[in-house]
Amino acid sequence: MPVSVFSSRLIYDALKGVGVRVVSALPETWLVHLIRMAEDDPEMTLVRLAKEEEGVGISAGAHFAGVKSAMLMQNHGFLASVNGIVSCAQLYRIPLLMLISARGEFGERDPWQTEGGLVTAHLLDALRIPFDRLDAGDQVAHRIAKAQTLAYSASRPVALLLGRDLMWEDA
């Protein structure tokens, strides 16, 4: 499976570096190594979800409890989480760090992923969720740190889109 272990490790180490100790996730191809790293790390609480929206509630609870968290999901999982993001995280001013795999962009071979790629950035804009992209390894650590800083100073959700060039080692 040509998902980049190297990039996954960069992302995971960056999350640990900014103090994330709870990760909620729903498996998707690009996230398999990240989820495995969280599972193998005794310092991390990994919560495997049935549906991504649950992760908004779990992150809100972790925040109230004084623990930093992140959500790992595919952009279709982000689409499935919108009500939770609006009526829990935004209504209650929860700093929410969302790492969203940007499926359905240039290079996507799976036809079923292509619609999500068309709407993800527009939807983030419509929801007024600040976001940036992670497309290269040298962007990872500082953009994750800056995203979390804004999430906390604004008490709002923020997102990082994980791009194909970062996550996928293609021939």
Place this chain on the structure above:
Amino acid sequence: MKRVDAMRAIYADLEAEGRVVVTIMGAVAAELQGLGHRPSFFYLQHAMGLASSLGLGIALSRPELKVIVLDGDGSVLMNLGGLTTLARYRPRNLVHVVFDNESLLSVGGFPTATSTGSDLAAMAKGAGIPRTAVARTLDEFTTAFGEALRANDLTTLVAKVEAVGPAAFVTDLSLLENRYQFQRHLQSLKEEA
């Protein structure tokens, strides 16, 4: 059984030191505030279905606290997968109470699927929740709730209640005031420990 009577019967347990209460919106939130708000009570006034997920986030992060989620049939039906997540992580410090009035009372009283036979306790059991119970009277409820607190294991207690609620759902407590007070309270408990 009326939901407000059920909450009154366990109110001393809800407000006790080291207990944390997360409720859903609508009648549950308004009635509990009517009985007396405490800094350890958080009312999720929207995001139907996520109260149990929020409780799970607290329970996993703070195992020294006892988390009581006051849920409802309409909310649970919106997040049935959440029952499987609860069961999977089995927080032994979480008691999940579901007030089942078989209706969406806060939005006009339309019947939910529990009115036509869907059984939330059976679903919780099927999801893998280790302890489940159904209470139809106040005595059954208080007994089952006490057992759940003492069991030190994840419990879903379905309380069959009448579809009646308060005259109004909006209270004086601002959503954000509640949110920050609750967070500060959890922080203060951590500092005491």
